[in-house]
Amino acid sequence: MSTMKAIRFPKFAPDESTLEIAEVPVQAPAAGEVTVKINYAALNPVDNKVLGGHLEGAGWAHPIPFYPGYDFSGTIETVGEGVSGFAKGEKVFAVNWGEGKHDDSSKTIGSAFAEFITLPAKKVSKIPEGLNMKTAAAVPLAGTTAWQALDKGEVKEGSKVLILGAAGAVGMIAVQLAKLRGAKVFTTCSSRTLEFVSSLKAADTIINYTETDWSAEGGEKDFDAVIDTIGEADVFTKAKKVLKSDGAFVTIASFDAGFDPKAHAPLRFASFMCLSNDTKVQDDLAALIVAGKLQVPLNKEMDFSMENVKALYQVQRDGKSVGKNLLVVASE
Numbered sequence: 001m002s003t004m005k006a007i008r009f010p011k012f013a014p015d016e017s018t019l020e021i022a023e024v025p026v027q028a029p030a031a032g033e034v035t036v037k038i039n040y041a042a043l044n045p046v047d048n049k050v051l052g053g054h055l056e057g058a059g060w061a062h063p064i065p066f067y068p069g070y071d072f073s074g075t076i077e078t079v080g081e082g083v084s085g086f087a088k089g090e091k092v093f094a095v096n097w098g099e100g101k102h103d104d105s106s107k108t109i110g111s112a113f114a115e116f117i118t119l120p121a122k123k124v125s126k127i128p129e130g131l132n133m134k135t136a137a138a139v140p141l142a143g144t145t146a147w148q149a150l151d152k153g154e155v156k157e158g159s160k161v162l163i164l165g166a167a168g169a170v171g172m173i174a175v176q177l178a179k180l181r182g183a184k185v186f187t188t189c190s191s192r193t194l195e196f197v198s199s200l201k202a203a204d205t206i207i208n209y210t211e212t213d214w215s216a217e218g219g220e221k222d223f224d225a226v227i228d229t230i231g232e233a234d235v236f237t238k239a240k241k242v243l244k245s246d247g248a249f250v251t252i253a254s255f256d257a258g259f260d261p262k263a264h265a266p267l268r269f270a271s272f273m274c275l276s277n278d279t280k281v282q283d284d285l286a287a288l289i290v291a292g293k294l295q296v297p298l299n300k301e302m303d304f305s306m307e308n309v310k311a312l313y314q315v316q317r318d319g320k321s322v323g324k325n326l327l328v329v330a331s332e
């Protein structure tokens, strides 16, 4: 049986101290699965939350030792029984997440900070011509979240939407997708990231939150939806001040509104939401990138070593990334 290097942690910790690199067997794919040889994997803020034990605190499945990492791109290595449409050597990408939470009935999720990953084929998208493998690893988790948050907020042609945090990975994709849907887009960022957010050419109005409170009296109101990618203090109370009475508050980063989208009528939706794996969304995101309609920039790239993985966790935790942090497992 062949082995591979994989990152794992045997204990929760507030920092990278418990991360370790292990030599473990490459799992053979069961029926319905594929094994992918990984080229690139992307970090997300959730990697630090998982390491800190916060998801276990939320009651989500979380076996220990845990093998972290959700986003990846690579090539098909082995195809399991009953899988059609994939062949060895084909370029693919995916996010190995669950159905709206950190659980998956088929098997453990995560495991992308490794040389190989074995996962259900139904989570895997092909990389189309014109999409490079680095961007393919960068887009699935943040892109799927942005897409599904806009869907929950029913953001469409003519909607007036406020997206909190356009410098973050989810926010930068959300503002671009909202613009593509034909919405009137307002967003927030700091002085530090103002130039970058302007360069996306997606927001009609950018509010510099270091100078202006987006919820202040006399500011913009009557939003059809507020999409929160930041989770600042009192965000739901503030959002209610600027939303239409039947508006939607969708947050990916705050528990202020709870988990029942219908609990705050007449608001038509007000809740935390969590992404679900969806290859159709992954495919649609890839097509937009290929068409030059969606940018997903990279913040930092580092080769696969224990030291570098720890450094990338720190960069991600600093909360100042503009774009995705990428682990180069094997250059293309």
Ligand SMILES: NC(=O)c1ccc[n+]([C@@H]2O[C@H](COP(=O)([O-])OP(=O)(O)OC[C@H]3O[C@@H](n4cnc5c(N)ncnc54)[C@H](OP(=O)(O)O)[C@@H]3O)[C@@H](O)[C@H]2O)c1
Pocket (backbone or CB within 6 Å): 044, 045, 046, 049, 141, 142, 145, 164, 165, 166, 167, 168, 169, 170, 171, 188, 189, 190, 191, 192, 193, 194, 209, 229, 230, 231, 232, 251, 252, 253, 273, 274, 275, 316, 319, 320, 321, 322, 323
């Ligand atoms: N529920 C889900 O399904 C789900 C999925 C993905 C992510 N998330 C969560 O969503 C959050 C964002 O994730 P991400 O990947 O987009 O993060 P990220 O890329 O690490 O975001 C970093 C950016 O956030 C900006 N920021 C920080 N404070 C801000 C504020 N008060 N207002 C506006 N912008 C601010 C910073 O820019 P400035 O310097 O301009 O402030 C920074 O560049 C995280 O908490 C993550 O865990 C949840």
